[in-house]
Amino acid sequence: MDRYAVIGQPVAHSKSPAIHARFARQTGQTLAYEAIEVAPERLAEHLAELHAKGYAGLNVTLPHKIAVMALCEAVSERAQRAGAVNTLIRTDTGWRGDNTDGEGFIRDLQRLGIAVAGRRVLVLGAGGAARGILEPLLAQRPAELVVSNRNPWKPEALAEDFKALGTVVPRTHLSLKGDRFDLIVNATSAGHQGRMIALPGQLLATGGDAYDLSYGAAFTPFREWAQSQGAARIADGLGMLVEQAAAAFALWRGQRPQTAPVIEALR
Ligand SMILES: NC(=O)c1ccc[n+]([C@@H]2O[C@H](COP(=O)([O-])OP(=O)(O)OC[C@H]3O[C@@H](n4cnc5c(N)ncnc54)[C@H](OP(=O)(O)O)[C@@H]3O)[C@@H](O)[C@H]2O)c1
Structure with a gap:
């Protein structure tokens, strides 16, 4: 089963696992998505470890959105202009950074x-x-x-x-x-x-x-x-949160989920 996660600190409050679980159900896909607490000083170590464990994609939240850029193999133009990365896509050798906010x-x-x-x-x-x-x-x-x-x-x-x-x-x-x-x-x-x-x-x-x-x-x-x-x-901004997640899901899974029912459910 493909594994995904959101990394941040604090991250326990994150709505991303609930959002992606709903996207997976809605599109009939089987995947695992969890929230992982990562301290800033251990960001590089965690990224290498999650890659080695085979994670297919990561969402990045505060306080790592800027620091993670330097740890990507490549960063999309829009993420460079935003000055931050919120989505990581696995490559054979590391992570490609994008920003869907x-x-x-x-x-x-x-x-x-x-x-x-x-x-x-x-x-x-x-x-x-x-x-x-x-x-x-x-x-x-x-x-x-x-x-x-x-x-x-x-x-x-x-x-x-x-x-x-x-x-x-x-x-x-x-x-x-x-x-x-x-x-x-x-x-x-x-x-x-x-x-x-x-x-x-x-x-x-x-x-x-x-x-x-x-x-x-x-x-x-x-x-x-x-x-x-x-x-x-x-x-x-709840709708934006769900929409940026849907854009990340589409990058990872090649299928764009419907957002309106998920926004409704979260409310
Ligand atoms: N819905 C979503 O998906 C989503 C995504 C990203 C962010 N957000 C939200 O966007 C907001 C901003 O996040 P950020 O990452 O841009 O934060 P940030 O980089 O820390 O910037 C904070 C901004 O707020 C201003 N500010 C803070 N307290 C203020 C006060 N008391 N009076 C006047 N200005 C004040 C700062 O002004 P100075 O420069 O003068 O300090 C600065 O412009 C947060 O509420 C965050 O939750 C939502």
Whole structure:
């Protein structure tokens, strides 16, 4: 039986084993998928060991998404641009790295019917998750793509790194005063601290949508803020989580599972 795993620390809370078990049942495939706790200082050792044991693929979660890149034989272009790897595919001699987070995000927007093309889009935050969604967002041709952050240097660096693919406008949160956006994406981790970031007054245009990469309890502060802005649609990142998993499953197994029933079941 082909074996797969998600590696991270902590990893016991991961929903990936439940998601992949549902994908396997749904597609009639037989596979094993487990969560393996891996400390940062033992990452290289674990990767070699899991390869030697014959694992066919791995998902990579915090805190290894960046460090694992240097341990791959090859890294896809989209993963290089995202600056992180979340999926490993076995080769005869090691691991090939890819990143399905950006694809998962865009597929979730499409599933929800939230458009990007021709709209003014604001990404809040400029960390790893924000970096991972910029390439697929630019590919959807928004009217404008703004990235705002507390630390002003990070959006500047992102704008520079992505300039070959399109224009990313770097801003700070407070400089957004008076602006209006059709889609606001929260890519900060502030929700995990139980708070919404400080923003100027009305930022969402009439009919505008709000999407949070966080889910669970971390989604609550952004959801309440989006409600106060009169958002037409408000979504959390659970769909993105399932969609990025489906993209990894397709890379490993050559078959794309249906995501909607799995998202429904997880809720
Ligand atoms: N749904 C999914 O599949 C999925 C996938 C990946 C990530 N995520 C979620 O995305 C979020 C971001 O993850 P990440 O990996 O990008 O984290 P990260 O690299 O640590 O970046 C965190 C970002 O949040 C900002 N931030 C944190 N606390 C803040 C506060 N109190 N006020 C203002 N800004 C604050 C940081 O601003 P500074 O730069 O100024 O510090 C930075 O821009 C997390 O909630 C994560 O769970 C979801």
